Amino acid sequence: MIRLRARRPVPPAAPVPGDVLAETRGLHVRLGAREVLKGVDLTVRAGEVLALVGPNGAGKSTLLGALAADVPPAQGLVLIHGRPAADWSAPDLALRRAVLPQSATLSFPFTVAEVVRMGRAPHAASPAADDRAVAAAMAATEVTAFAARPFSALSGGERARVALARVLAQQTPLLLLDEPTAALDLRHQELVLRLCRSRAHAGDAVVVVVHDLGIAAAYAHRVALLCAGRVAAEGTPAEVFSERALSDVYGQPVEVLPHPRTETPLIIPRRDL
Amino acid sequence: MTVLERPTTTTPPDSPPRRRHPTAWLLTAGLAAALLVLVPVAAGTGAYPVPVADVLASGLHRLGLGGGELDRVAESVLWNVRFPRIVLALLVGASLGCAGALMQGVFGNPLAEPGVIGVSSGAAVGAVAAIALGLNVLGTWTVPVLAFASGLLTVLLVYAMARSGGRTEVVTLILTGIAVNAFAGALIGLFLFVADTAAVNQITFWQLGSLSQATWPKVLAVLPCAVIGLAVAPLYARRLDLLALGERPARHLGVDVERLRITLVLVIALLTAAAVSVSGVIGFVGLVVPHLLRMAAGPGHRFLIPGSALLGALVLLAADLTARTVAAPAELPLGVLTALLGSPFFFWLLRRTRRRQGGWA
Known part of the structure; x- marks a missing residue:
């Protein structure tokens, strides 16, 4: 096939764990009249799985969209591999980040x-x-x-x-996955998150939107808890998943207890039946 | 990356997944062979029959490869009447088939077709205006250029109206097509109203769709449009495959979706205008042809686009041959024939999809 493109995009060098592959600084995003993200600072590093969690409408998918260069910032900055997202051409971006949409159509x-x-x-x-x-x-x-x-x-x-x-x-060195586990059975949910871990172990950066906090606690290196367009808490699962923070953000009392064998936090809604 | 402890594979994991369709090659060869047979047969068939052997001899003679000249009448029938018509049928058929495949790819929707969504009638408005108002600013180019302009305008209009949130819903698309067809019909009616009798006859003929007025100058007038369109279209095959995933996923895979869409809309308008400007509105070729090929060889555009051009050419040549011989000495309008055969297919398609997925989204 004839290539009309003047220049073939060059794949990026393999990242070193700890490299910043994507970053938002003071990011505001507007969808229509609504301000969905209101000043988000987030860093995505090579070698780690970063889970985005939070209630419906908190802005998780929009943040993922901004990191994917789908949604332009209304204010602030999105950097992908150190360069503003809008400065990359589509073919260059395609070698740097891959995106799993929430629903797959064909x-x-x-x-x-x-x-x-x-x-x-x-x-x-x-x-x-x-x-x-x-x-x-x-x-x-x-x-x-x-x-x-x-x-x-x-x-x-x-x-x-x-x-x-x-x-x-x-x-690609950067993987952006929007609810990869939503339609999956128990076994395949675990499979997908293990895959994320192994990609991170191989040096890639994985950002994953999940609803299951137990999965996030077990597999993510870092968690960003979003609430109404802002990052309410960020850190390791153990730091972020406190009963108070989660109960506040979700508007639902939850209990956090350590797993009897692995000490991983287990998050359970408080059910007084 | 292989972290799997339990491979559930029926084929060994390192065996390459199927990449080429052998059916595609077989079909291409078959279509090309059918065209090679049908062209001399069509050239020999008609009110003044010429044996196929003589057709070949005359053809070889003109190419300077031996053969022999026929008598003057036969030569004249072949080279002034039949061959321009055959070449025109091939060009129009290829353009319509290819435009159909492209349009379905761009809209991500198997029902998109220049006729169904009203682009053919849009292009017809320009052509009819040129005939009715006796415009002749650009010589033989006037009709194709005006058809292209109004065809392009219509594609853009349909595109803008039928899309929302990055996808085209079938219902919106069809309804837009109804509206556009109605409006184009009204404009054509208006031009009929102001036209004189000779122009009215010419226009009526046009609306039914026919190739009976084929001449070499007409062939030359549409040749550039058709050739450019047909040559450019296959370059976008791979990107159209990716577009099937949706606009965003296609962009994630490196496709400049905006540019792709604008380019292809231009190509579609070019091909449709080429076809419509010489033959009038010939429906359903662009719908039926890509569908048949998709069923036979899968939806990959690398075969679908050139394949639709080939099969479109073959179908139109066969249809035109039928149109001019089945009721001889009278001649059926070609557009009427394709609609007679095409609409039941369309109907069947609707039924089948309805059964399979409970209707269109």
Whole structure:
């Protein structure tokens, strides 16, 4: 195929753990007339899983969208790999961050293998490397068995895993996942978060929006608790998940107790039945 | 990255997933072969039959590859009547098929088609205006240029009206098409009202869709539009595949979605205008052709776009051959024939989708 693009974007060097891959400074975002984010400072570092938690409408997805360069800041700054998000071209960004949307849709009946292979689009064509990345991503998300099935014939949870496989196949140092566990069963929720951990261990940065606080507590290195467009608390799960903070932010009394064996915080809504 | 302890694989994980469709190659070869057979047959068939062998001989002769000249009548029938018509049928069919595939890709919607959503009638308004008002500023180019301008305007209008929040809902798209078709129909009616009798005849003919007035100058007038459109379209195949994921995911994968859309809307207007300006409104080719190919070889645009051009050319050539021979010496309007065959297909498509996913979103 003829390339009309003047310059092929160059993939970034592999990040060193601790490198800042994305950052927001005093970020305000407006959607229509509503100010959804009201001054958010957040740093995303290579080598860690950062969980964004908070009640519905707190601005988690919008913050993820801003980090993905989907939503322009009304005020403040979004830096991706040290450069303002708007200064990157779409092909350059595609080599630096991959995004899993909340719901995966597809207009035409492409097969699962074809969908996952779409994740390779940003990279210079190299069939061998593409095959390896696609096969690895499909194996990691346990979708290899339906490689030849059309995407539209899959269940919600299977589609979510295929979408994740596509994002993994993109092999970017920054992963932005919006509720990757929402449609998944118990086993696959754990699988996905283990995948996030292993990507972080390999030196990538993973930002993940989750609702299950127990999962965030178990798998995230850091947690940012969002409330009404602001970061209410940020730190390790043990620091952020206090009974008071969570009860306040969610408007629902919760209990936090250490797991009897692992000491990981368990978060349970207070149920006096 | 492989952290899996329990691979649930039916194929070994390092075996490459299926990349090429052998069906696509077979289909391409089959379509090309069918065209090679149908062209001489169509050239030989008609009120003045010419044996296929003679057609080939005459063709070889003109190419300077041997063969032999026929008598003057046969030569004239072939080269002044039949071949311009055949070339025009191929160009129009290829343009319509390709425009249909592109439009479905851009809208992310299998029901988008220049005829259904009103772009063909939009382009027809420009052409009819040129005929009715006797405009001749640009010579033989007047009709194609005006058709292109009004076609482009219509695509942009439909696009702006039918989209919201980054996606096109089928209902909105179809309703927009109804509105646009109605408005274009009214404008055409208005031009009919002001036109003189000769122009009225020409316009009526036009609305039914026909290739019977094919001449070499007409072929030359649409050739640039069609060729540019057909040459540019395949370059966007891969990006159209990604667009199937939605606008944002496509952007996340490095597609400059805004630029892609604007370019393709221009290409669609170019192709539609090319077709409409010489043949009038010929519906359903752009809808049926990509659908058939998607069913046979999958939705990948790398085959779908050139394949739709090939099959579109073949379908239109066959339809035109039928239109001019089935009721000989009279001639069926081509647009009437494609609509007769195309609308039941459209109907079936609606039923099938309804059964499968409970209707359109």
